[in-house]
Amino acid sequence: MDKKIKDLIAAWQKRNIHAVYCQDREEAARKILEFVPQSLSVGFSGSMTLGELEIVERLKERGNKVFDPYLAGISRDESLNLRKLGSQADVYLASANALSQTGELVFFSGYGNRIAGIAYAPKVIVTCGINKITPNLDAALKRAREHATPLNCKRLNWAGACLKDSVCRKEVCLFPEYKRMCCQILIIEAEVTPDRLKVILVGESLGY
Numbered sequence: 001m002d003k004k005i006k007d008l009i010a011a012w013q014k015r016n017i018h019a020v021y022c023q024d025r026e027e028a029a030r031k032i033l034e035f036v037p038q039s040l041s042v043g044f045s046g047s048m049t050l051g052e053l054e055i056v057e058r059l060k061e062r063g064n065k066v067f068d069p070y071l072a073g074i075s076r077d078e079s080l081n082l083r084k085l086g087s088q089a090d091v092y093l094a095s096a097n098a099l100s101q102t103g104e105l106v107f108f109s110g111y112g113n114r115i116a117g118i119a120y121a122p123k124v125i126v127t128c129g130i131n132k133i134t135p136n137l138d139a140a141l142k143r144a145r146e147h148a149t150p151l152n153c154k155r156l157n158w159a160g161a162c163l164k165d166s167v168c169r170k171e172v173c174l175f176p177e178y179k180r181m182c183c184q185i186l187i188i189e190a191e192v193t194p195d196r197l198k199v200i201l202v203g204e205s206l207g208y
């Protein structure tokens with residue numbers, strides 16, 4: 001583990017955020033399964049990182065109750081209800097848009113369900129590749145706005161003002177001219193409850 005990662009884990013520890021380092025996605029998936037007993041229900045937000053870990057499928061196979069708003073064939077109302085239930089599950093899984101080397105975690109959201117889950121679920125596990133580490137909070141916010149969100153707009157064909165050229169124009173990215181994706185921003189600076197928030201930092205590039 002290099003010094004930068006050791007320092008980041010130490011910065012999280014000072015903020016009451018328990019962090020572990022995993023070499024790769026397979027080790028990270030096994031760590032999530034270890035952290036989440038079969039008896040607990042699970043909510044999650046849409047995430048390329050979680051998709052790359054195939055963790056939702058593995059939790060379902062293992063017998064966890066998973067509130068999955070992305071099930072094929074469900075209605076929009078059913079999907080919204082599953083997002084609501086997921087944000088109140090025993091454990092919430094997510095990835096961040098960016099990590100600051102100083103210890104803050106940055107999350108952007110459209111509907112807010114993942115903000116609710118991350119901010120208030122009894123247990124939260126945030127899994128991130130090292131590609132999401134930035135030098136400071138300003139750089140983390142910039143990464144979320146100028147890298148992650150435009151790519152997500154493209155992936156989901158979401159009509160944010162950055163859809164066509166990946167340039168954030170947040171001053172004009174409003175309704176009805178555009179469909180803004182990053183409507184809510186959560187910055188986690190620290191955690192009060194011991195052992196509520198865990199970060200799994202993975203030593204490879206994952207997600208956007």
Ligand code: SF4
Nearest residue numbers: 160162168169173181
């Ligand atoms: S504010 Fe709009 S233009 Fe900027 S990143 Fe978000 S969706 Fe894209």
